[in-house]
Amino acid sequence: MDRIRRPASAYTRQAILPALTVVLAASLALAASPDLDRSAPDRDLRRGEVVADKSTEAAVAQALPRRHRRGRRPRANDRRDAATAPSPGIPFAGSTEVRDSDHAPGQLLIVPAAANTITLKGKVVYNDQRENGHFDWRRDLSGNPGAEATDSTNYLGAYYVVADFYELDSVAGSPLHLNCKKEKYLGSATLNADGEYSFSFNATDNCGADDNSYPDIGVRFRLRFCGSDSVCFSIQDDKKNTYQLWHPDAWPEGPLEVDSGTYELRTMLYQVTADDDYAKAASNYAYAVDMMQVWHYKNEIPFDPRGDGELYIQFPSTEADDHGTAFTKNDHRIFLKSTWNYQSTVWHEYGHILHMRAWNGSTGECGDCPDGAYDRGGDDGWSAVEREYPHTALKEGWAEFVKASTKYWPAQSCGTGFDDNESSSKSNWICNADPNQYPDDTNTPVTYPNDGKSYIRNIKKLFCDWYDDHSYDDDDSNMAGYGDTFTASLYSTWSNMQAMWDWVSDRSGLTVCDYVDYYLNGRKGVSAVGESQHDAYKKAISNLSYNNGIKCGLEIETESEPAVPTRASCMLDDTVITRPVSGAASSFQSTISMPNANFHAIRGISNREHADRPCSTTVTYGRFPNASGATPEVTRTSSNCSGSTGDEISVGVVRESLEGVFVGALRICRNNNGRRLKGLQVKFRTVKSDCTTEHFEADDEATYPEDYAGVGTIENGLHSIITEESDSRNNCADWGEWRYCPAGSVATGLVLHDGGSGVNGIQLQCRNVIAR
Numbered sequence: 011m012d013r014i015r016r017p018a019s020a021y022t023r024q025a026i027l028p029a030l031t032v033v034l035a036a037s038l039a040l041a042a043s044p045d046l047d048r049s050a051p052d053r054d055l056r057r058g059e060v061v062a063d064k065s066t067e068a069a070v071a072q073a074l075p076r077r078h079r080r081g082r083r084p085r086a087n088d089r090r091d092a093a094t095a096p097s098p099g100i101p102f103a104g105s106t107e108v109r110d111s112d113h114a115p116g117q118l119l120i121v122p123a124a125a126n127t128i129t130l131k132g133k134v135v136y137n138d139q140r141e142n143g144h145f146d147w148r149r150d151l152s153g154n155p156g157a158e159a160t161d162s163t164n165y166l167g168a169y170y171v172v173a174d175f176y177e178l179d180s181v182a183g184s185p186l187h188l189n190c191k192k193e194k195y196l197g198s199a200t201l202n203a204d205g206e207y208s209f210s211f212n213a214t215d216n217c218g219a220d221d222n223s224y225p226d227i228g229v230r231f232r233l234r235f236c237g238s239d240s241v242c243f244s245i246q247d248d249k250k251n252t253y254q255l256w257h258p259d260a261w262p263e264g265p266l267e268v269d270s271g272t273y274e275l276r277t278m279l280y281q282v283t284a285d286d287d288y289a290k291a292a293s294n295y296a297y298a299v300d301m302m303q304v305w306h307y308k309n310e311i312p313f314d315p316r317g318d319g320e321l322y323i324q325f326p327s328t329e330a331d332d333h334g335t336a337f338t339k340n341d342h343r344i345f346l347k348s349t350w351n352y353q354s355t356v357w358h359e360y361g362h363i364l365h366m367r368a369w370n371g372s373t374g375e376c377g378d379c380p381d382g383a384y385d386r387g388g389d390d391g392w393s394a395v396e397r398e399y400p401h402t403a404l405k406e407g408w409a410e411f412v413k414a415s416t417k418y419w420p421a422q423s424c425g426t427g428f429d430d431n432e433s434s435s436k437s438n439w440i441c442n443a444d445p446n447q448y449p450d451d452t453n454t455p456v457t458y459p460n461d462g463k464s465y466i467r468n469i470k471k472l473f474c475d476w477y478d479d480h481s482y483d484d485d486d487s488n489m490a491g492y493g494d495t496f497t498a499s500l501y502s503t504w505s506n507m508q509a510m511w512d513w514v515s516d517r518s519g520l521t522v523c524d525y526v527d528y529y530l531n532g533r534k535g536v537s538a539v540g541e542s543q544h545d546a547y548k549k550a551i552s553n554l555s556y557n558n559g560i561k562c563g564l565e566i567e568t569e570s571e572p573a574v575p576t577r578a579s580c581m582l583d584d585t586v587i588t589r590p591v592s593g594a595a596s597s598f599q600s601t602i603s604m605p606n607a608n609f610h611a612i613r614g615i616s617n618r619e620h621a622d623r624p625c626s627t628t629v630t631y632g633r634f635p636n637a638s639g640a641t642p643e644v645t646r647t648s649s650n651c652s653g654s655t656g657d658e659i660s661v662g663v664v665r666e667s668l669e670g671v672f673v674g675a676l677r678i679c680r681n682n683n684g685r686r687l688k689g690l691q692v693k694f695r696t697v698k699s700d701c702t703t704e705h706f707e708a709d710d711e712a713t714y715p716e717d718y719a720g721v722g723t724i725e726n727g728l729h730s731i732i733t734e735e736s737d738s739r740n741n742c743a744d745w746g747e748w749r750y751c752p753a754g755s756v757a758t759g760l761v762l763h764d765g766g767s768g769v770n771g772i773q774l775q776c777r778n779v780i781a782r
Contacts, residue, residue: 096279099255111238115202131208132275135165136292142354149204167205176228179217190217226265229257233295243321307606309500341366361409368508377519394467400521407469424474440559441465462559472558491553491566523562580701581608582777592746593771596763603759611672611756614662618655623768624687625651635670659737673757675750679742685767689738701781751776
């Protein structure tokens, strides 16, 4: 029989009783009720209200299937085809209150099996109309890699959008129904590349005012991701409210009524009407996801080295419209004009954020800059080919480099056209330091000597040469010297920017020459690397600078190209290889991983018990030897313990300062009935300086590479110095099969299997080690 919700006014009429009796009874119930959740998070969530535009609400209702309209709730057996045309969302007016740290896609907590377990899943897409972007990091409705739009419709998975799940009650705050809450927060899930989400929970409807015992569920999707130890960013409207949309089949005016089981909601499109602010905000969010991936996940540059907190991107911004262009106000807020709908300007603006967070919250003072930092050319703006003050040129040249390197990642370049100084296109040439010439037709090609540190284009090209891997010839034969023989990672390029701030003695009017000076006389000074290596670095950087029209007080020799000291930059590829389970497989699984990290692998694993139940597992990640700027050690924990833990077993690398040794194989031991983890064993691999791996076990003779961490060479029994390869508890009775990472790979994640009595099976996740 269909359950029909009575309107809220019916409950309001029930509340017209003798006031004193009602209030007294409510107060006593409030004090005595064990089921009442008095937590602040639920109270905070009451701020959210459905948008008051009834005409929009009515239009959305008319577009929905009849059984989903207001007053009729779909049940769990009302399954919908997720591959049908996406339905638009429903607006939410209010702010977001996040209780838990958001998990990266695929990182979900174990939900204990229970009769009333509910699973909701579905998909959200957006219409990606961006001019640039890593489209192939998303999937289209058919599951194929995304591509740039060729027409007005380009539906791609809403990668890293976060779904929040709520239990809804129609009667909230009534003294007769103290267990009723407008929105009770249940948890969240982060959407993957397909835009898919899946969330399991145990819930019952304790309200009693809805005439049923089934929970009413709402699902809301926000353009805000905030990880506990990673990145935190959001897209806000002009009133600084985070963009959020309710699912049309699960919102306060039409909640989803479910009992135990699995329910798949219709695919939702992140917009209310075509090409509205929600659609544009979703594309700006995609830009933000791309820059977070490139700079902070794939290259592990610290997102928040000073504790500046969340990055807010405001669109559309009245302040930006009044300013005349998009701009970055401080180290945590970017303003985009209302006309910046699908442009990649946000990548340039994020370059300023990276700069400020590296320089103690600012980009420094301009120094001697009459009339203002941007007024050298006689106007208050800047151009890549106009002579600016050197400090201003550094700021904007760096931001332009950030935009270009983000666009072309993972290619280690700024594109095959821009950096070609000898191309037929004038738009690729460096600028001349002569204030009267750009170059023009009478002054081409630009020749040595000149000092183009005041030109934004020259500085952008210098950073691009500093970073690129020489995948094509971009040297200018008209310039003195032999051109560019140098290469560095994005992390190294950014690290120089951060370190120079503390190295310089005078921070007023810093220029690109201060960047060069720090690298040659600080990071690669004689005291740091020795005289011969310092000289080699100096020759390489001098020629690189000259090739881009920047002298910085350096001199070059016309001798043949030198051998620049190099070392292979090792990293992990993106393919995750999941190995068979050691122990027993179970339908309840959780994953511990750093899915987007390219310079960390597992060096240790531990497990703790509660009441004889192995319920808390911690993985320790160590950095690659060539990633000296990355965090040395990172931990990840998956726990579903119901109390305090003890009785730890632990294996891994025990010498913290030793880098480059990671887990390469694993097996577990279980008790007699095979229900509980009782022991761990691992085998190790070294990542060598040429990015190959070497496997070793106990009693093997192994040589630790001499150029790692200053350790030197250790022969005969490396394992006894740096590793703990086996640990077990009482009742360890059955060792499972060894599971190895494939040759050339190391362990980067664990899939934990829980059979109901705690962990009883583990799978290794591995990724290949490659040279960049």
